[in-house]
Amino acid sequence: MTTAATRREEATRAAVEKAITHGGPKLGSLAFRLLLLALLVMSFVILAALLADIASSAWPTFAERGPSFVMNGLSLNPATAGVWTGIVGSLIIAFIVAILAFPVGVAAAIYLEEYAPDNRRTRFVDTTVRNLAGVPSIVYGLLGLAIFVPVVRGIGLGGSTGGKNVIAAGITMAALVLPIVIITSAEAIRSVPNSIRDAGYGVGATQWEVISSHVLPSALPGILTGTVLTLARAFGETAPLLVIGVATGFFSPAGDATLLDQLTGPYTALPVVVFSWSRQTQAAFADTLAPAAIVVLLTVLFALNGFAIWLRNRTEGRW
Amino acid sequence: MADRIGTTVDSVDHTRPETLEDASPSLAATRSPRVTGGTPSDEHAVILELSDVNAYYGDFHAVDSVSLPIREKEVTAFIGPSGCGKSTVIRSINRMNDLIPTARIEGAITYHGVDLYAPGVDPVEVRRRIGMVFQKPNPFPKSIYDNVAFGPKISKYSGDMDELVERSLTRAALWDEVKDKLSDSAYALSGGQQQRLCIARAIATSPDVLLMDEPASALDPIATLRIEELMYELKQEYTIVIVTHNMQQAARVSDRTAFFSVDVKEGQRTGRLVEFADTATIFTNPQHDETEDYITGRFG
Ligand SMILES: Nc1ncnc2c1ncn2[C@@H]1O[C@H](COP(=O)(O)OP(=O)(O)OP(=O)(O)O)[C@@H](O)[C@H]1O
Ligand SMILES: [Mg+2]
Secondary structure, eight states: OOHHHHHHHHHHHHHHHHHHSSSSHHHHHHHHHHHHHHHHHHHHHHHHHHHHHHHHHHHHHHHHHHHHHHHHOSSSTTTTSSSSHHHHHHHHHHHHHHHHHHHHHHHHHHHHHIOOSSSHHHHHHHHHHHHHHHHOHHHHHIIIIIIIIIHHIIIIGGGGGGSSSHHHHHHHHHHHHHHHHHHHHHHHHSSHOOOOOOOHTTTTTHHHHHHIIIIIHHHHHHHHHHHHHHHHHHHHHOHHHHHTTOSSSSSOTTTTHHHHHHHHHHHOOOHHHHHHTTTSSSHIIIIIIIHHHHHHHHHHHHHHHHHHHHHHHHHHTTT | OOHHHHHHHHHHOEEEEEHHHHHSSSSGGGOOSOOOOOOOTTTTTTEEEEEEEEEETTTEEEEEEEEEETTTOOEEEEETTTSHHHHHHHHHHHHHHGGTTTTEEEEEEETTTEEETTTTTOOOHHHHHEEEOOSSSOOOOOOOOOOHHHHHHTOOOOOOOHHHHHHHHHOOOOOOHHHHHHSBGGGSHHHHHHHHHHHHHHHOOOOEEEEESTTTTSSSSHHHHHHHHHHHHHHTSSSSEESOOOOHHHHHHHHHHEEEEEEEEEEEEEEEEEEEEEHHHHHHSSSSHHHHHHHTTTOO
16 A cells, blocks of 8 residues: 555656656757857857957057147148047037937827827837837938028028038937937836836826826936937937038138137048048048047947936836 | 734634634624624614726726715625726726726715716815725835825824824824834835825825725735734724725625626626625625625635
């Protein structure tokens, strides 16, 4: 009796053990893992080779010129030319993007997610925004040329460039990233659980109180991360700027110009500097200065991405 | 204390129907010194009246023609099988269903004689008077203090906020456990503590009526007992409507019980009110076989 029970237990144990353990790694899955690893390594190798090539071409410039390469403005002389003009232009563009695209984009996302009724019109708007995010950037350049440049000129900010200035560039870039800001913000808002909204309404909060006190704070990490990443996008775009008349040659911003003159005068941006230097016939520009400018551009972009990650961790880690 | 918890845990485990029937006339009386189930007098005024309430989700007729009065300073329990529309009905009382785009309510729910669904009624004002505790604890992702203070803050409470927070947490039997960590995240609390925090949050705005949708479904017997004790205390001042799947709980805490059931016709599962009476009657002398089958566990 006892032995029969023991035998049965032993048989069950053996059967269970057989069912839940497997003998060694399976060949198929091992091969698949190796394949994935190889693909990953390959993409890393390509990236690393690219970075190494650029860094080695750029190295002499930084070694010889030091900070003056970053701090100097544009110049015809490769020995003194620097990227400062481009950095300033890009920063102003990024600033305009931030103050235009962020509030408009977040407001649009709040409307779409929290207020708009779920009907065909809303779905149409939603789909359109998604499609806009996929429109090639050069198309936004044409839009800027056709609309924003004349508008900037029309409101008296044309200056010496007739509207082809950094203000029009900033507005164009804001339009370019706006769909992305809307999509990422809407996604962040949608991921806030409904139970939190219920809790807010349950204690008698109005819709706006629920949104401002609970939904937006919970969605903030996602919204901020998305927004900073779109700033990085605006920082790196070149094509639309070329269409709306960024300076690709050399110009010297007048030293005694007022702020308004500088904002409405000729401008350039960091990626445009890379673009125009790499087309120069003087070897020094194309071979050493352009790679160095790329290093500066990449540094800024990595810094922005790092900032986005930091911001997300900081705002998310609160609770 | 240990002794009392022991008794209650014991009684919570008594899910066998026979015990229920034996324990007449007031079955709760034999278990716990805190008997509230029984034959309530009619001295309490009707505060909420549901008349012919039909609920729809889109084309789906979820609840058919529910009529029942809810009296002041009593605990009214909604019981019935899953999907019979208890949550739908309780949510319609403070217009939480407005938040579900497809939901639609027909019929009238009057509060002190005023139709809550009349045009011009502000659901926000309704919810300030008729508060709600949800089935799943849903604290705000904020500090314990801010969770309780949010409601009073938006309704422009002018008194001493610290004192109100302490009072609300004390009444929800949570103060001693959290008084040293009021600025900690509410998410750091256990599930039972979170639910009591949600109750504290709901009573901080001093609503007239407190709706509780299965407030103890995720809690262990001890936390459940504390919430039941709390309900007993709260009903001295508030009117409470509670949804529960726990027969013992309904018997212990409620004065009146509404039993809902589901009819299946043409593939639609429509909930309806089968029987509404004082709790002792429902549990000891139900008028409908359906009710008896359900409370004795022979349902389905
Ligand atoms: N948001 C919704 N949209 C569509 N149908 C819904 C919705 N909420 C509930 N229902 C349906 O309405 C009916 C009643 O649901 P309700 O949640 O009120 O039941 P319940 O009695 O609370 O059930 P339980 O005891 O499981 O919580 C169910 O058939 C359910 O599927
Ligand atoms: Mg329910």
